[in-house]
Amino acid sequence: MLNSTQSTISRTVIWSMSIISGLVVANNYYNQPLLGLISKDLNVTESAAGKISVLTQIGYAFGLLLIVPLGDKFLRKRLILIDLILxxxxxxxMTFATELWMLYAASLLIGTTSVxxxxxxxxxxxxxxxxxxxxxxxxxxxxLLLGILLSRFIGGIVGEMWGWRSMFGIAAGLMLLVWVFVYKMIPEMKPNxxxxxxxxMNSVWNLARTQPVLQLASFRGAMAFGSMCALFTTLVFHMERPPFEVGASIVGSFGLAGAVGALAxxxxxxxxxxxxxxxxxxxxxxxxxxxWGFTYFAGNTYWGLIVGVIFVDLGVQSSHIMNQTNYFLxxxxxxxxxxxxxxxxxxxxxxxxxYTASVAWQYAKWEGVCFVGAMMGLLALGAHILFARKINAKK
Structure with missing residues (x-):
């Protein structure tokens, strides 16, 4: 059994965790290229369907708050195996839901448990x-990032070929395989x-209240990820309209462009x-x-959107990795x-x-979405310029 005093970890375990992370986190993002199909199938508005994605992310935040801290209190492998069943x-x-409220509830639970x-x-x-x-x-x-990005590509293709429900059924089957993989490959760690x-939970709050490095990293990460979500949540609606008029599989393929940025x-x-x-x-x-310059000024061309998606992902994921490295020190x-x-x-x-991109889309379409995404990026940059040096000087 591994414990927290060890300072090395095998490449096999690291690669195992990388692959499993991609497969599990993908559950949160299959819905994004499928929102148009769900909207038509259930005869609801695009805005109502967009709430599926919002609820999945809110659920993920709940899971992070309520489940992830338990990794310090309980045996982590056992916790992971129980969570995979959920x-x-x-x-x-989600696969068999027939009403919109069921999709909302299932999406919330998928987000909560896919942590x-x-x-x-x-x-x-x-x-x-x-x-x-x-x-x-x-x-x-x-x-994890490749799981996020490729899930949109795979979700779009599977949804267009076999219907949106089939994607969630396939995902459920993959979780059974992941359970076996975790049971056999991942080492146990003692709680600390x-x-x-x-x-x-009180100690979580104390960390949030007393650690400036963590506070700044959290704000930067929140604004940067919000900027990326603004793009990917509304991209399907943008590309269903002229001049593109394409379906879920084409929209999902933009995940491949994002994968270039993520790998970099x-x-x-x-x-x-x-x-x-x-x-x-x-x-x-x-x-x-x-x-966001590419997505705004060249947003009605394929090349503009491809370049925009690559650089959105490169910027967000680079800052994300360095944010985590910073507070883990x-x-x-x-x-x-x-x-x-x-x-x-x-x-x-x-x-x-x-949410703000969905509202912006409703009132100002693509221009409104670009404004939301750019403003969130600017807020992250402003906080970084104002506080990063001061915080480092106090360390």
Missing amino acids: VFTALLW IPQLFVPIAAELSSEKEKAANIGLVVSG FKGTYFEL AAKVGSLQNRMSINRIILYALLILIGS LKTNAVNRLNTVYMVSYFIGGSIGT
Whole structure:
């Protein structure tokens, strides 16, 4: 049994966690290219269908807050295996749901239970030496990112070929395979917190209240992810209209373009040898804001959207990996609780971006979405410029 005093982790385990992270987190994003199909099938408005994506992200924030801290209190492998059973159940409900409220409830549960990757990232951080920390976190996060991006591509193709329900049925089957994989491949880790659940949650709040590095990372991450969600949630509606007039499979294929950015971002940890974490984050946020220029000025062309998607993902995921590296360097064994604060903020930002982009689409279409995405990127950059140096000076 592994414990938190060890400083190395095998490449096999890291790669296993990377693959599983991608498969599990994909459950949250299959719905995005399928919203148009769901809207037509249930005869509801695009705005009503868009709430499916919002509720999934809100559910993910709930899961991060309520489930991920338990990784410090209970045996993590056992916690993951129990959670996978709940993921499977939620996906089955989504597959057979017949009313919009059922889809809303199932989406909330899918988001709440698909938090396993956020139990893996602290494991990678905790068992890595400081020299390997950024690279190992980057590898696990790259699997997670590819899961997010490729899920849109796969979801769009499967939905167009066999209907939107089939995608969630296939996802449920994959979770059974993941359960077996976790049982056989992932090592157990001893808990490092012995208090009550109330004390555990209180310590999460204390970390959020007292750690400036974590606070700034959380705000940057929330705004950047909200910016990306604004793009991907409304892209399907934008491309159903002239001049594109294409279906879910084409929209989902933009996940492949995003994968280029995500794979490039996975290498960002190696830049630490040449520049500081804060400088890497600054450049990443500038790339994110610049990407909205392509999506706005060339948003009615394929090339403009492709370039925009690549740079949105590159900027968001590069800053994300460096945000996590930054707060995992704090001297504490509360790794799951640190990750809880950051990731809850991250997905609250995502749900804000999704919701505000849906409203902006309703009133101002693509121009409104671009305004929302660019403003969230600017807020992240403004906070970074104002506070990053001051916080570092106090460390």
